[in-house]
Amino acid sequence: MTATVRSRFARGVRRSAPATWALGSRVAGLVASTAIAVVLARSLGTDDFGRFSVASSIAVGGSIAVAGGLNRAALRDVASLLAHGDRGAARSVIVSAFGAFGLVAPLGVLGTVLTGSVVIGWSRTVVLTAALALLLGLLLVLADVIRALGEYRVANVASGPSGGAAVALGFLVLSAWSLFRPRTADAALVLNLVAAALACVLAVTVFMARAREVTPRATTTSPSANPKHLVVAGFPFMVTQVALFLSLQVDLWIAGATLSEGDTGLYAGALRLMNVVRVPLTAAQFTLLAAIPALHALGRMEELERRVRRAGTIVTIPSVGALLVCVFFAGPMLALVLGESYRAAAPLLVTLALGQLVIVALGLSGNVLNLCGFERLMLVFSVGSLASSVVADLVAARLWGVEALAIASASTTAGSFVVLWWLAHRQLGIWTHPFLPSRRNLLPSAAISVPADAPG
Known part of the structure; x- marks a missing residue:
């Protein structure tokens, strides 16, 4: 290998490192979350597993409210100031961001308590849920500030649903350890809290070291270095994130509020198994995050x-294989993975898998719209989609029970993605559904040549 070839290879490795860490961290988090579901489903039983699943889902949604969109607002402003070499002003924005966090976090915690009281009923579980939301919200802000400061490895490990790979792996280790295996939903929440606290300690340590290295003491200020400004700037981010999260989780919350704990546990088990099917789609999203806005610009x-369509083709093959297993071997797979008591969730898994099949078949339309300048359209769409899901799921669960809830959830979610697919074509003139599988369509695309000053 010549010196020129080695140099090009080294540059390629450095350029791909952030994407590799992002993808690896997200896949590790998903794998760990699935393993956690297996451990908890077997150790808690359907009643407590359902209660824990609802509580942890509320905590994750609450963490978005606790963060108040400050993670994205601070990431945008700090990264922009550092790109222009204004390190002092960047530090002043970071200080203001954590001041703003002190304003919005109590409101997020209060919202989590109120939501938990309605869905679960007032109990110690709600207190633990609110505490977990606070830690996960702090971790969201820390992770994105660290990312803005140029430390992508810890940022990627500590970001994502449920606290990312750091919390998921820590929770998995704690849950699997025989001496501390949880037997109740509250015990599982305590272990989740410990894992989140350890991840926060790691993030704070890295943040302090990186902030001292990258940003000196503030000698200049920025118009955005104001807590109230950051609260206002972060609000649209928060609304969009909460709406998108709820559109995927509201059916579980409705199950917890309207159905028995046993039925909720069965529904949660079927949902958790769907995480395996979502892994390829998540992988495709992370591999194209930079390419989509660059090519559009x-x-x-x-x-x-x-x-986009080639990525959809590659994603479709493993996803369809996993979905077919879910459809034709739902009962045996649930019994094998989660335990014999979850075999009764087979009809729910089949229904949810068929809905997921529609989503996979339509590709990455939502990501394309979001990354090509249609954030407001996505905001309106996500709120409307959430409203329709709440109405359909609530009526179905109250009148006909858990199987009707699964049908309503799968139908509204699949219908929403059909609308997104159509909107992507209407607004951008492109299709996002996969190509027909062939050797040509499965070969990787050539690397994109993007000018240094190009957006994205």
Whole structure:
């Protein structure tokens, strides 16, 4: 290998490192979360597993409210100031961001308590849920500030649903350890709290070291270095994030509020198994996050369509295989993975899998719209989609029970993605559904040549 080849290889490795860490961290978190579900489903039983699943889902949704969108607002402003070399002003924004966190976090915690009281009923579980939401919200802000400061490894490990790979792996170790295996929903929440606290300690340590290295004491200020400004700037981010999260989780909350704990546990077990099917789709999203806005900014729409549809083709093959297993072997798979008591959730898993099949078949339409300048359209769409899901799921669960809830959830979610697929074509003139599988369509695309000053 010549010196030139080695140099190009080293540059390629450095450029791909952030994407590799992002993808690896998200996949590790998903795998760990699935393993946690297996451990808890077997150790808690359907009643407590359902209660824990609802509580942890409320905590994750509450963490978004606790963060108040400050994670994205601070990431945008700090990264922009550092890109212009204004390190002092960047430090002042960071200080203001944590001041703003002190304003919005109590409201997020209060919202979590109120939501938990309605869905679960007032109890110690609600207190633990609110505490977990506070830690996960702090971790969201820390992770994105660390990312803005250029430390992508810890940022990627500590970010994502439920606290990312750091919390998921820590929780898995604690849950699997025989001396501390949880037997109740509250015990499982305590272990989740411990894992989140350890991840926060790691994030704070890295943040302090990185902040001292990258940003000196503030000698200049920025117009955005004001807690009230950051609260206002973060609000749209928070609304969008909460709406998108709830559109995927509201059915579980409705199950917890309207159905028995046993039925809720069965429904939660079927949902958790769907995480395995979502792994390829998540992987495709992370591999294209930088390419989508770059190609759109350069006006290379034909190439954008080709890359998105090719990624959809590659994703479809393992996803469809997993979905077919869910459809034809639902009962045996649930019994094997989660335990014999979950075999009764087979009809629920089949229904949810069929809905997921529609989502996979339509590709990455939502990501394309969000990354190509249609954030407001996505905000309106996500709120409308959430409202329709709440109405349909609530009516179905109250009138006909858990199986009707699964049908309503799968139908509304699949219908929403059909609308997104159509909107992507209407607004951008491209399709996002996969190509027909072939050797040509499965070969990886050539690397995108993007000018240094191009957006994205």
